[in-house]
Amino acid sequence: MSLLSPSRRLRETPFSAGVKAAGVKAYTVYNRMLLPTVFDDVERDYHHLKNHVQVWDVSVERQVELIGPDASKLMQLLTPRDLTKMQEDQCYYVPIVDQKGRMLNDPVALKHSETRWWISIADSDLLLWVKGLAIGMGLDVDVFEPDVAPLAVQGPRSGQLMERIFGATVHDIRFFRQKRLSFGDTSFIVARSGYSKQGGFEIYVEDRRYAMPLWNALFEAGQDLHVRAGCPNLIERIESGLLSYGNDMSMENTPFECGLDKFCNAPETVDFIGKESLRIEAETGPSRKIRAVAIGGAPVSATTTAWPLFRGGQTVGQITSAAWSPDFQTNVAIAMVESGSWDAGTEMMADTPEGQRTATVQTGFWT
């Protein structure tokens, strides 16, 4: 790993004191903010996540707030997903595309009301896109980044820990639904969501002064549950097929390429940016798709660039994320694979930093 020079531009978070005290070993930079990547080591963090409960500083999931009479109109313009039936306690994973139907972000939208939304973003300045559109179209809506820092509680024992802080009502929150729950003299939106498939919650901490009190409360309450500080885990998220914007997809890709077809369901009567481009691609179908791929041989190193995939002397795609899976005893990977090579069982060769390896398309991710 390289060294990262500190600066104010790479923002600390309201939980940074807790993260440092917990012995964070490495970071990535996400939305110009520090996101922990390792506490113990990636494999031990992985086993712990799958067996216990972890508290994650995911403040990097910055919120874009839309508030005003045109908030819902603008929100629908941003995404091919049909928002017309969305209820006020729902969270929606929403592909955001440009006029060519290319991915600009893959955030989670949270509806406060018809006139107020939050978009919990992946790694790009979606704020600038939304503001630019709002101003360009002369919409009556304010767009800004509020003082909100999400904290995730993830792992099979997350329900137990959350109950101790917020009460048994946490169990009533269904997947990708949210509820406002009390904490001391304040309250937070608590959603059943998170960037792992081990179960869990995300707490949208409004007002940074409440961040460390919540962090401390969770650690105090969870001692007997072996609660630990954690972070999105590279191995677990690849096994689970959780895509990473900037790694597995970018402004080069369409939602269909990313397997997000079911989130492109806005009816003909609904207007959104990229509608015509996506309509055409829906007819012809994408020319490449994201696939789960197993890479043969010993553990590979991290992907710092895409690794080309070959078949019969032709380039047929690229590996975008890879890690050794202790549970599945293979290198698990996410790849963008071209039509003709994307069927399960297809064998390709991958150019890895450790040399050429076999790469086999799987029927699905390792969940």
Added chain:
Amino acid sequence: MSLLSPSRRLRETPFSAGVKAAGVKAYTVYNRMLLPTVFDDVERDYHHLKNHVQVWDVSVERQVELIGPDASKLMQLLTPRDLTKMQEDQCYYVPIVDQKGRMLNDPVALKHSETRWWISIADSDLLLWVKGLAIGMGLDVDVFEPDVAPLAVQGPRSGQLMERIFGATVHDIRFFRQKRLSFGDTSFIVARSGYSKQGGFEIYVEDRRYAMPLWNALFEAGQDLHVRAGCPNLIERIESGLLSYGNDMSMENTPFECGLDKFCNAPETVDFIGKESLRIEAETGPSRKIRAVAIGGAPVSATTTAWPLFRGGQTVGQITSAAWSPDFQTNVAIAMVESGSWDAGTEMMADTPEGQRTATVQTGFWT
């Protein structure tokens, strides 16, 4: 310093092979791309920059290309700077503001023609702002990130080195002007510009296949000039008063607060976003301004958060960047200081990680 986990999302550059071979010691992340911060150590890099010539991988200065009939109209909408008299060989430093007159980026604009521009950006996804506006306003212009990676040649002997690659014509390029010059079977735009005050050039390398050949040619030609790989130097840029978006200013600040008044010179007849807000602030004047500040005592550590400035028990501003200057034997700093405390000679106290220190407003930067 912390460790940085590698990933494809934190993009390598077309010069990464050269940067690694040159022994890069640390990076920052800028526009989701790796920017070297240290080669030898920050002080030795600083002395070398001031005495010799360095080659910098500044690929992180991503370009936003505007092409189409409405390119110039859109470009003028983006900035309060008057572009009407800009000639086609000029580079303009252009504050980019939102409708409230708040800074979104402080890039350099390069005019290819009335229908084609590049914006060489600081650290924010300006692409999304420009695309959002273009689509929202229905303008006839394409906006995208082209395959361009700037390489800077900086230091007092940069002219000598550049002449050996591009010929004596490099000396004819005036400050913030550019010229297209041949290199092998291609040509690059070469500008007299760069993020230091030691003199130098920026070469806009189009097509990444030419990146390492140019890098190698510069190092081969410059051996007797003690050419070295370098990078923007924290000490030198603070001494020189070169602001850093995300460190010294953000979406919280206006160009007037940042001392960029002279770049807010569009005449009344010119339309741009934020015009009304800036007109009001020009009348009342800003309530805080960027100042050069000397911090007393021994060398301070890097600013990972803003350090509050106090005077008479009141908060009167904050230090946003600081470093020990070997040449001036003081801690040089950039601060945002409130009205009433911003006059040269004003003494304040700064809360640094090393305790309270005196902080004195200077008449100007250390150039």
